[in-house]
Amino acid sequence: MLDAQSAAVSRNLAELDIDVMTDEELVTAHLQGRNGAFQELFSRYRDRLVHFITRKTGDGDRAQDLVQEAFIRVTRHLHRFDTSKKFSTWVYTIASNLSKNELRNRSRSPLVLFQKLTNNWDDDHRPLQFEDSSMRPDDMFRKRHLQQLVEEMVSELPEHHQLVFRLREIEGKSYEEIAEVTGVNLGTVKSRLHRARNSFAQRIEPFLA
Numbered sequence: 001m002l003d004a005q006s007a008a009v010s011r012n013l014a015e016l017d018i019d020v021m022t023d024e025e026l027v028t029a030h031l032q033g034r035n036g037a038f039q040e041l042f043s044r045y046r047d048r049l050v051h052f053i054t055r056k057t058g059d060g061d062r063a064q065d066l067v068q069e070a071f072i073r074v075t076r077h078l079h080r081f082d083t084s085k086k087f088s089t090w091v092y093t094i095a096s097n098l099s100k101n102e103l104r105n106r107s108r109s110p111l112v113l114f115q116k117l118t119n120n121w122d123d124d125h126r127p128l129q130f131e132d133s134s135m136r137p138d139d140m141f142r143k144r145h146l147q148q149l150v151e152e153m154v155s156e157l158p159e160h161h162q163l164v165f166r167l168r169e170i171e172g173k174s175y176e177e178i179a180e181v182t183g184v185n186l187g188t189v190k191s192r193l194h195r196a197r198n199s200f201a202q203r204i205e206p207f208l209a
Helices: 002-015 023-031 037-057 060-080 087-107 111-118 137-155 159-170 175-182 186-208
Strands: none
Touching: 023 037, 023 060, 023 087, 037 060, 037 087, 060 087, 137 159, 137 186, 159 175, 159 186, 175 186
């Protein structure tokens, strides 16, 4: 009896257009080998999850990476998903956990100290700024000293790390713009920037303690 019911469900899903299927039907269709089912799931949730993770982490570029990671986890465990439950709840839970891990990892990085002390690498990712006409003279002096210190620390980085760091953190360019300037792909830009940030933070941390 159950085999007959399963066969009927399979026939029904094979006849349905992908764009009218529920999320849970798409999961079943994908597991049955239906082309395009998983891509439809990804398309439905990609932008929503990017927005969700961006709100949690404050980093839109990193959010896109984490959404990719979320769907990698979905593909690994989709065969165990209970289709009597809501797919949306499951995928948002995965995204939420990845966001928490991201914030936890950030809190362990020396870069966090620099971010907190300078208040320049904020959620909108404004480039590093050292002077403001409204500053008091003593604040201006401190900022100029910090600017000199930053320049010294950046100059100690490998040349290809210096470039991506300056373009992103000092000039405020997007990952896409940096890729165009440097002639490397987005993955390489992000990898170099990650290493440059950590190396920079380790160098400057003793001066900010």
